[in-house]
Amino acid sequence: MTTHESIDFDVLFIGGGPANLAGAIRLMQLAAEKGRELEVALIDKGAAIGSHAISGAVMNPVAIAELYPDYRDQGFPVEQMVRGDGFYFLTGQRSFKVPMVPRQMHNTGFPIVSLSRVCRWLGEKAEELGINIFPGFDGKTILMAGDGKTVAGVRTGDKGLDKDGKPKTNFEPGIDLMAKVTVLGEGARGSLTKELAGRLPIRSGRLPELFETGIKEVIQLPEDHFFKESPFNDIHTLGFPLDLNTPGGGFVYEMADNRIALGFLVALGYENPALDIYDTFMRFKGHPLIQKLIRGGKVIEQGARAVSTGGWFSMPQLAVDGALFTGNAAAIHSTPAIKGIHLAMKSGMLAAETIMDAIEAGDAGRRTLAAYGQRLADSWVGEELREGRNFAQALAKKGPAKWIHLAAQHVTGGKGLRDRLPAVDDATTLKPQRSDSLDVEKYDVPKDDPAMVDKLTGVYLSGTLHREDQPSHILIHDQRVCVEKCYPTYGCPCTRFCPGDVYEMERSGDGDGIEGIKLNFTNCLHCKTCDIKDPFRNVTWTCPEGGEGPNYKQA
Template identity: 80%
Template sequence: MTTHETIDFDVLFVGGGPANLAGAIRLMQLAAEKGQELEVAVIDKGAAIGSHAISGAVMNPVAIAELFPDYLKQGFPVEQTVRDDGFFFLTKGRSFKMPMVPRQMHNSGFPIVSLSKVCRWLGGKAEEMGINIFPGFDGKEVLLSDDGTAVKGVRTGDKGLDKDGKAKPNFEPGIDLLSKVTVLGEGARGSLMKELAGKLPIRTGRLPEVFETGIKEVIQLPEDNFFTRSAFNDIHTMGFPLDFDTPGGGFVYEMANNRIALGFLVALGYEDPALDLYETFMRFKRHPLIRKIVRGGKVVEQGARAVSTGGWFTMPKLAVNGALFTGNGAGMHSTPAIKGIHLAMKSGMLAAETIMEALESGNTGKYALGSYATRLEDSWAGEELLEGRNFAQALAKKGPIKYIHLAAQYFTQGKGLVDCLPSVDDATTLGPLKKKTAISNPDEAAAAAERDDPAMVDKLTGVYLSGTLHREDQPSHIRIHDQKVCVEKCYPTYGCPCTRFCPGDVYEMETRKDGSGIKGIKLNFTNCLHCKTCDIKDPFHNVTWTCPEGGEGPNYKQA
């Protein structure tokens, strides 16, 4: 039996994103104010803080200004400042600038940032304050009390296993990190949150979470480019290449040094099993407006990530005995504003205030920690989350009723016609693949024309540009539970949509030589971008995503 080393902390933050880094910093600020010493740790599965952080991102600075009022003087990494907003409706060949930008999307004066750089900056600040920062350590298992009612920490993943799960000579068993309070801030579809939901009633009475998956690139442009002449440097689009019933849209933001952040998101409640997320992204880039922007450019980084967009009614219970939940893994996102960094940070800061109070009282049970939810609801973050509480659900409606719901919400601070519009599990929304429907494989003619265009890269080149690395001689961190389900159910009904919704080419159909069907699905797990779309969208819940060895996966520098 493997023996696991034990390390004790007062507070353990699992996930080194903006929520937990802001939370750890705020906790140390409070401890310093009170003259107390705390042992605080942050672990992250990336090779370095920021390695797995990816977002647009136009950032509302309200939370960082609370955490560090002089954040700009301290060197907070800002790429550009939004001059003005450009909101476009796209058809296949044309673009129409909308005369009005919804108030939630007014970004003038906001900083445009790289989230990976922001997290590295916050991580540096945290280390300066004496917080223990441990990149390269994944949380593999939630540790519960003997009676199974309280979280007491997490176990990190083993290192040095071969592909059959056997220990190699360099094997290192996982470590049991124990704490008085554990804060889970893993991002959307966190594997520990998913595990915990099967053990404690954190989702009882909540609507199903809904998600979008975004693919993002950083593109280097020539000095004479679109934004050197544009009054606006913050672009959002709706319409093409999606139909009216599928929510999603694109963005282009100006960055420093003639670079841009460009991306496209698709709501995972889509119905067409032939939809290919990467090809949809490429069709967006081929639109005349976007082609004009990226002309002469070169993709220097690419990545992908799922985002929890369902809002207030889909958020889990925020506290259990010994643990709190922060950031996008807890649903902190404003879909009307297309923003979440400031909400994630505020959730971490409010969690810190709750933890400090609980530690002082000596009570870290769910009722003591439950004041976190009250703090959130009473804050500006709660107000913003409540305004967007029905937005994603309205977007999922079909036909004119969608726009009636959205208009009603716009003029009633989010209440709308029905307060608590229902949502459905994204895994349940696919319709059967129609016999006459062509699988949306890449446009071969377009791909051939783009072969020598550095602004247009294929899927595997995108994986390379993400810096993704996984050791091949290890157990796959992605599990297909039953290949017979793939062969006998998924292929005949849906045509194996995993081969199209994965932006990293992880899933590959192995066809029979006689053309009679497929033998199964081959997993190219070393391509995985950790977006977790497969864990969310698989129609048979036949795929489970878990963390690979700590320190593996993408290595974002500018995302």
């Protein structure tokens, strides 16, 4: 029987994104103000802080200005400042600049950032304050107290297992990290948050979470490029290559040193099982407007992630006995503004204030920690989330109903025609189609254009690495479901919604049907789209061995 070493902390943060980094920093600031010594730890599954962090990103600076009022003087990494917004509607070959930019998307004066660099900067600040930062450690399972309802900590994953799950000569068992308060800030579809939702009723009475999957690139441009003379350097698009019934859109932001951030997001409530997310991204890049922007460029980094966009009504209960939820793990995101970093950071900071009160009171029970939810609701975070509380649900509507709902929300501060507009689980929205109708012609990626790369090249440019002789961290529970149900009904959509080419159909010898799905798990970008969108819930994403996965540096 494997023995697990145990280490005790006052507070344990799971996930090294902006929410938990800001929360850990704020907690140590408060401890210093009150003259208290705390043992605080933060673990992250990436090999380094920031290596799994990817976002657009135009950042509202309100939260970082609260955390560090002189953040610019302290070297906070800013790529560019937004000098103007461009909003375009795209058709197949044309683009139309929309004269009015929605108020939530007014970004002039906001910094354009690399989230990976922001997290590294915050990580350095956290270490300076004495926080124990442990990259390369994945939270594998929640540890509960004897009462079965109090979170006592987290066990990290074992290292050095072979592909059959047996210990190798370099085997290291996971560690039990125990804490008075555990803060789960794993990002969208966090595996520990999902596990806890199966144990405790944290989602009772809440709407289903809604998600979008985005693919992002950093492209190096020549010296003479569009943004040198453009009055705006923050572009968003609507329309092509999606139809108006499928939510999603693109973005292009100017970065420093003649680079741009370019990406496209697709809402995972789409109905067409033939939709290929990466192919959609390439069609977006092939549009004449985008080709004009990236001409002469070279993709230097690519990645993907899912974003929880359901917002206010899909947020879980934010506190349980011994634990809190922060950032996008708790569906904290402004879909109308297409932003979440500032909200995530502030959620972590408010969690820190609640934790300090709990420690001083000697009570980390749910009733004490529930003050976090009230703090958030009373803050500018709550105000912004309530304004977008029905937005994602309205986007999922079809035809004129979509625009009527959105217009009503625009003039009523988010309430719209019906408050708490219903939502449908993304895993349930695909419409059955014959497998022979799913052979849609793919976009022909030019072989001689370094600004246009295929899917496997994109995986390479993400820096993704996984040891091949370990158990797959992606679990297909029953291959018969793939063969007998998913293929004839939907044509195995996992082969199209995965942006990393993880899923591969193994065709039958007679060419009629499939024998199963082959998993190329070493390609996994950790976007977790498969865990969200699989129509039979036959796929579960778990953390691989700590330190593996993407290695973002500029995204």
